[in-house]
Amino acid sequence: METPYGSAPMPIWERPEPRPRVAPVPLSREKIAATAIRLADAHGLDGLSLRRIAKELGVGPMRLYDYVTNRSELLDLMVDAVYAQIAEAGRRSEWRATVLAIARETRTAALDHEWFSDLLGGRPHLGPHALAVGESTAAALSQAPGVHDIDDLQRALGALNAFIIGALRREITERRTARSTGTDEPAFQASLGPYLTRMLNTGRYPTVARLVIDGAHLNAEETFNHNLTTILDGITSRPHT
Template identity: 85%
Template structure:
């Protein structure tokens, strides 16, 4: 019995996507899409224009929304942050915020970039080492002022305009360091430096939170475990820890950060071993 299946002949292959953005689509008032080689993707919040101002009792802007969100996050942390709470704080309906940010992720992007703007204000110095040290110290100070910022470090790169400016200043300065002779050296040096800064900042923020939640600071915690620790050290099985406990001083957090930062910077910018 002959087959009655239809076949498609001379079917041309699908056309590849355009190499550059060629058109803007706006299916919703607050979302802008752009054609790229990877499909139609929404424009990042930093590239979308602000909505046109409307006649309303409470004027809004992304700057005002981000400032309110930062104030709430400083007081209650990221877990207590939502667009609904921000709208209530601003005295507007929640739907008005969606003209400016489409979701919580975009809100966090705006908040983070506001903090990076303050880090960027430290400016560049004529000497590479001073620039790197100043940016690192400003990052620590920003995380201590806005503890939620520490929670957002170490994940995907922050790509807001101020975050990129800080990253550019840091990378450009570090590229001038001795021992950093190519892109591979620069990538490794930046990775090691960022790992130290993020780890040190998160540890310090975590200790502050623990002290608040338990009502016991680090010194009081150590004193409460004193009898147990004394018994364990008397066994003689932990001689180096005994030296640290008995002879070690309670170090200042800022001095320790700066000291260790200098050590890390010396190590990653020295001439690599063969």
């Protein structure tokens, strides 16, 4: 379906759904997205396809193309369904509480749906729920004491998003690695401990040695919250230049 402005296809958000059919199985974009999310939660994005979703729904693959034309549109629907969960957190009366709630709910969503972290920071998320989260975040940050104009707001959003994306991708990657390899602290120490001890004993890496020897194994949630508040403290205290 083309837009009135040229040959570019109309975004899935603006295309009407096909007229529902009772037989053999009633479908909707919401139902397709929910099934895709369930499969991605269980098997990841690599094993996700319209054919597999169709099999799960008990319909022919071609029928799904009435609702989504390709994999990219399917991912758009899935992502926006997750953003619907995050959007609920953006209803706070104070700017800092709003940003904290959105960031924490984004982490919760990524832990519930690990594939979601793979899609952060790439293709822009422009579905209605994603835009609602973006609006809530931007509106909240625009009220921060250290944000004086649109340039400040862009930088604040950039810093916040870079932190959230980086933190979540690292946490999810570490969790996947531990799950797939069975890596734990005793196993690591047995396999690489002697090598690391020899390297640190050279004295060339004194700060790394302190981190390894004296550093505690930090709780992921506490670390996320600590670093998040540090980011917001920096935004708040930024002077007008």
